[in-house]
Amino acid sequence: MKPIGVIGGGAWGTALAQVIASGSREVLLWAREPEVIAAINDHHENSMFLPGIALSPLIRATNDLSWVAEGEAVLVVTPAQHMRVVLADLSQHAQPLILCAKGIEAGTHKLLHEVAQEAHPYSPIAVLSGPTFAHEVAAGLPTAITLAAEDEDRAKALAALIARPTFRPYVSTDLSGAEIGGAVKNVLAIACGVVEGAGLGQNARAALIARGFAEMTRFGMARGARPETLAGLSGLGDLVLTCSSTSSRNFSLGVGLGQGRSAHDLLSDRRTVAEGAATAPVLVEAARAAGVEMPIADAVCALLAGEAAVGAVVERLLTRPLGAEHRA
Numbered sequence: 649m650k651p652i653g654v655i656g657g658g659a660w661g662t663a664l665a666q667v668i669a670s671g672s673r674e675v676l677l678w679a680r681e682p683e684v685i686a687a688i689n690d691h692h693e694n695s696m697f698l699p700g701i702a703l704s705p706l707i708r709a710t711n712d713l714s715w716v717a718e719g720e721a722v723l724v725v726t727p728a729q730h731m732r733v734v735l736a737d738l739s740q741h742a743q744p745l746i747l748c749a750k751g752i753e754a755g756t757h758k759l760l761h762e763v764a765q766e767a768h769p770y771s772p773i774a775v776l777s778g779p780t781f782a783h784e785v786a787a788g789l790p791t792a793i794t795l796a797a798e799d800e801d802r803a804k805a806l807a808a809l810i811a812r813p814t815f816r817p818y819v820s821t822d823l824s825g826a827e828i829g830g831a832v833k834n835v836l837a838i839a840c841g842v843v844e845g846a847g848l849g850q851n852a853r854a855a856l857i858a859r860g861f862a863e864m865t866r867f868g869m870a871r872g873a874r875p876e877t878l879a880g881l882s883g884l885g886d887l888v889l890t891c892s893s894t895s896s897r898n899f900s901l902g903v904g905l906g907q908g909r910s911a912h913d914l915l916s917d918r919r920t921v922a923e924g925a926a927t928a929p930v931l932v933e934a935a936r937a938a939g940v941e942m943p944i945a946d947a948v949c950a951l952l953a954g955e956a957a958v959g960a961v962v963e964r965l966l967t968r969p970l971g972a973e974h975r976a
């Protein structure tokens with residue numbers, strides 16, 4: 649059996665490596681930080697990004713991308729905004745690339761499967777996205793996730809390759825839908841954190857999840873996503889997960905904003921990623937370009953940019969004209 653490659657030694661890349669290795673598969677994991685490579689190879693732990701999890705000895709870490717490219721398939725798990733640069737360093741090959749980051753590329757407004765296809769025209773591209781906190785997945789807790797590829801047989805084959813007794817991929821052919829759900833829910837998770845931090849109550853949070861989902865659906869459909877994908881694991885499923893737990897970095901960032909702290913303070917000095925902070929301005933631009941109204945995403949963007957205080961943003965949302973719940 650050939651090994652499987654994983655690019656990205658953060659919490660999620662490491663958790664996915666652990667899942668795959670639990671099926672007696674060797675994993676070649678590319679990490680950026682020499683300390684992460686040493687800790688995985690010498691102590692079978694990623695103490696920087698996923699502390700406290702004893703990793704399988706079948707996971708070997710490297711800083712050599714050409715090694716990883718030998719995998720039967722390669723999971724790409726760098727933060728969204730770094731993906732194009734990292735993929736440019738990966739040699740061209742014909743193995744499938746499974747994209748696991750959540751975001752939309754700044755500047756181009758492209759979804760990550762579009763970025764990957766430009767960088768690797770000969771590789772089949774798949775997307776893996778859903779409600780999956782890394783620490784739970786690494787601990788072997790039950791998890792379901794969407795695996796999307798244009799070709800359904802390819803999606804099924806990749807799902808079989810990475811499925812494990814407590815890790816269940818459900819297949820889809822809707823790449824855009826799987827990606828848009830994951831990208832947009834990060835921004836909405838920040839909004840839900842603000843509700844929590846500002847003490848606005850549980851009614852407000854439920855309203856925000858439902859109205860946020862309406863925004864996700866409008867934007868997704870404008871960008872070619874299927875509504876049923878957005879209502880599935882990678883959309884609504886992940887939205888519910890990250891809008892209700894401080895295990896979410898995006899939700900936690902929102903809690904800090906809701907307590908009146910600045911995004912600059914909350915984001916400086918952190919090693920871990922809160923993708924929603926990078927996605928929010930890109931999403932707002934992309935929504936405008938597509939003619940889609942996204943008032944909650946606009947509010948998150950204004951808070952992150954320090955353009956408005958929490959009270960003003962909430963008032964702006966509450967004083968919007970009353971309207972129909974469902975638009976024709």
Ligand SMILES: NC(=O)C1=CN([C@@H]2O[C@H](COP(=O)(O)OP(=O)(O)OC[C@H]3O[C@@H](n4cnc5c(N)ncnc54)[C@H](O)[C@@H]3O)[C@@H](O)[C@H]2O)C=CC1
Pocket residue numbers: 656657658659660661662679680681697725726727728730734748749750751780781782783919920921922923
């Ligand atoms: N942590 C989780 O529970 C989940 C994360 N994801 C997604 O996976 C992606 C990666 O997130 P995590 O593994 O959680 O990251 P993390 O927050 O655990 O670690 C940060 C990662 O960013 C990398 N990084 C920093 N600067 C970089 C650069 N210039 N070039 C390339 N890489 C750089 C670091 O090497 C490290 O791997 C994100 O898009 C995230 O939304 C998806 C599902 C679950």
Ligand SMILES: O=C(CO)COP(=O)(O)O
Pocket residue numbers: 750778779780781782834837886889890895896897898899921922923
């Ligand atoms: O995407 C995730 C779970 O599905 C992780 O969420 P955070 O990035 O907000 O921690």
